[in-house]
Amino acid sequence: MIMICLIILFFVLVPEESTSATNQDFLFSFAVLSDIHIQSFDRQSHQLFLRSLEDHKSISPQSSLLILNGDLTDGFDHDYRKLKELLRRVPHPNLFATMGNHDYYQLWDRRHFGKKLNPSWSSEKANKLFLSHFKYNQVFHDTWLNGCHFIFLSGERYRDVDKSVGESAYLSKEQLRWLEERLRDKPSHPDNEMIPTFVFLHQPIENTISASDEGLFNILDNVKRQVFLFSGHTHQDLEQPEAVSNGHIHMIKSGSVRNVLRDKNKVDKSESLAVEVYRNRIIIKKREHLKRRWILPHTIIDLRNSQVPPLDTISSEVNP
Numbered sequence: 001m002i003m004i005c006l007i008i009l010f011f012v013l014v015p016e017e018s019t020s021a022t023n024q025d026f027l028f029s030f031a032v033l034s035d036i037h038i039q040s041f042d043r044q045s046h047q048l049f050l051r052s053l054e055d056h057k058s059i060s061p062q063s064s065l066l067i068l069n070g071d072l073t074d075g076f077d078h079d080y081r082k083l084k085e086l087l088r089r090v091p092h093p094n095l096f097a098t099m100g101n102h103d104y105y106q107l108w109d110r111r112h113f114g115k116k117l118n119p120s121w122s123s124e125k126a127n128k129l130f131l132s133h134f135k136y137n138q139v140f141h142d143t144w145l146n147g148c149h150f151i152f153l154s155g156e157r158y159r160d161v162d163k164s165v166g167e168s169a170y171l172s173k174e175q176l177r178w179l180e181e182r183l184r185d186k187p188s189h190p191d192n193e194m195i196p197t198f199v200f201l202h203q204p205i206e207n208t209i210s211a212s213d214e215g216l217f218n219i220l221d222n223v224k225r226q227v228f229l230f231s232g233h234t235h236q237d238l239e240q241p242e243a244v245s246n247g248h249i250h251m252i253k254s255g256s257v258r259n260v261l262r263d264k265n266k267v268d269k270s271e272s273l274a275v276e277v278y279r280n281r282i283i284i285k286k287r288e289h290l291k292r293r294w295i296l297p298h299t300i301i302d303l304r305n306s307q308v309p310p311l312d313t314i315s316s317e318v319n320p
Contacts, residue, residue, distance in 0.1 A: 025278045025279035025280065026276065026277075026278055027146045027148075027277045027278060027279065028063075028064040028065075028145060028146055028276075028277055029060050029062070029063045029064065029274060029275060029276045029277065030063055030064055030065035030066070030067060030093075030145075030274075030275050030277075031056045031060065031063055031065070031066050031067065031093075031272065031273065031274055031275070032067045032069055032200070032230050032254045032272060032273040032275060033049075033052055033056075033066070033067065033068055033069065033254070033257050033272040033273075034068075034069040034070060034071065034100075034202065034230075034231075034232025034233070034254040034255060034256055034257070034272065035070070035071040035100070035232045035233070035235055035255075035256035035257055035258055035259070036048070036049045036052075036068060036071065036072055036083075036257045036258055037071055037072075037073070037074070037102060037257075037258040037259070038072060038073050038079055038080075038082055038083040038086065039073065039074050039076075039079050039082075040076070040078040040079050040081070040082040044258075045258055046082070046086055048257050048258055048270045048289070049083075049086055049257060049258075050086055050089060050090060051270065051289050051290070052257050052270060052272055052289045053066075053086075053087075053089075053090040053092055054090055055287065055289045055292055056092075056272070056274065056287075057090060057091060057092065058292075059274060059287065060274055063093050063274070064093050064094070064145055065093055065094055065095075065096060065145065065150070066092045066093050066094065066095045066096070067095075067096050067097070067150075067152075067200055067230075068095065068096070068097040068098070069097075069098050069100075069200050069201075069202055069230060069231070069232050069254055070097075070098045070099055070100025070101075070102075070103070070154070070201075070202020070203075070232055070233065071100035071101065071102040071103065071202060071232065071233070072097060072099075072100065072102075072103055073102065073103055074102055074103075074105045074106070075102065075103050075104055075105040075106035075107070075126055075129070076106050077129060080129065080130075080133040081133075083133075084133065094143075096141075096143065096150065096152055096200075097130075097134055097152070098139075098152050098153060098154045098200055098201060098202055099126075099127075099130050099139055099154035099155060099202065100154075100155070100202035100203070100232070100233065101155065101158070101167040101168075101169075101202070101203070101233070103126060103130060104123060104126045104155075104158035106118065106121045106125075106126060106129075107121050107122070107123070107126065107158050107159065107160055117159065117160055121160075122160055123156070123157040123158045123160055123161050126158065127139055127156065130154075139154040139156060139175075140152060140153050140154055140175045140178060140179070142182050144187075146277070147187040147195055148187075148195055148196060148197070148198060148277065149182070149183075149185065149187065149197045149198070150197075150198045150200070151179065151182055151183075151197065151198070151199045151200070152199075152200050153169070153171065153175065153179065153199065153200065153201040153216075154169070154201070154202070155168070155169030155170050155171070155202070155203065155208075156170055156171065156172050156175060157170045157172075158170075164209070165209060167203075167207070167233075168203055168207045168208060168209050169201060169202060169203040169207060169208045169209065170208075170209045170211070171208055171209065171210050171211065171212075171216060172211045173211045173212045176210060176211070176212045176214065176215075176216070176219060177212075179216075179219055180214075180219055180222075183197065183219065183220075183222075183223050195225065196225060196226040196227065196228055196277075196282065196303065197223065197225060197226070197227050197228070198228050198230070199220070199227060199228065199229045199230070200229075200230045200231075201216075201229065201230075201231055202231065202232055202233050203231060203233045204231040204233060204234065204251065204253075205217055205229060205231070205251060207233060217246075217249070220249050221246070221247065221249060223248070224248075225248065226248050226250065226301075226303060227248060227249050227250065228250045228252060228282070229249060229250065229251045229252065230252050230254045230273070231251065231252070231253060231254065232253070232254050232255070232256060234253065234256075234261075235256040235259050235260055235261040236253055236255070236256075236260075236261060236262075237255075237260050237261060237262040237267060237269065237271070238253070238255045238260075238271045238273075238286040238288075238295050239262070239295055240262060250301065252273070252284060254272065254273050255271035255272050255273060255286065256270075256271060257270050257271070257272055257289070258270070268290065269288050269290060270288065270289040270290050271286065271287065271288050271289065271295070272287055272289070273285065273286060273287065274287055280302065280303045280304045281300055281301060281302050281303055281304075282300070282301045282303065283298055283299070283300050283301075284298065284299040284300075284301070285298050285299075286298075286299075
């Protein structure tokens with residue numbers, strides 16, 4: 001695990017009315033939901049997830065992507081089936097997902113949860129179950145939208161393989177090599193090689209374990225453009241923002257749809273992010289779904305001040 005000294009990111013904060021997407025430089029928007037924790041028997045998890053989907057559909061009907069950033073389920077097939085059933089109820093844009101630590105929880109003996117592992121289940125089986133439901137070739141994958149690169153990472157093993165993993169994300173040498181290669185990929189537009197890259201991993205960067213000496217932070221640090229790393233896991237109330245930066249790496253907490261925490265105490269909220277991408281700025285909007293309200297002020301990151309060339313509109317298509 002890498003200890004990193006982080007500098008609080010300087011953001012421009014503005015009221016809601018100043019961030020209208022009617023400007024001609026608007027490119028696209030996407031939603032980031034983390035920690036939905038769908039269990040087949042847990043009706044509250046169903047209700048909260050449906051409410052968040054309906055709310056995002058209302059506030060951003062033209063959104064291009066729906067990203068579920070880990071802790072989708074408790075790792076059982078019937079949980080994934082319930083998740084897919086709920087998704088069918090509400091129209092939504094193209095879906096991309098990552099694995100979180102809870103998606104390995106079929107590994108726990110339910111009679112001795114947290115104390116004894118289930119010998120009939122494994123990290124490998126958990127990976128295969130996730131892949132079977134989302135039709136990916138591997139638990140890390142990517143896509144492009146309007147010349148912007150979206151990269152999705154996942155922890156690949158749990159405590160059955162290595163007890164020291166705990167609840168952290170284990171990133172294999174294969175995944176880290178793949179990440180380095182993807183970060184060298186060129187945007188489809190030759191005039192915009194420095195457009196931002198969006199990376200998604202359930203656990204924050206301080207809760208990762210790398211199988212390579214070249215850890216996640218160092219790999220991202222070698223990229224010569226703005227990188228936005230979205231994470232969940234902590235369930236931290238978005239009223240207590242922890243957006244931080246280390247140079248060109250911006251780390252954004254994406255909240256929690258299920259079980260929001262403030263000072264380690266559960267609060268009656270359900271939160272996620274709506275992100276708007278413009279030619280030369282990014283607006284991150286924090287949303288509370290129970291009262292259908294914005295958590296103000298919005299966060300604007302001016303890419304021109306970050307020494308990144310303006311974005312151009314290229315294509316509205318998403319490559320699955």
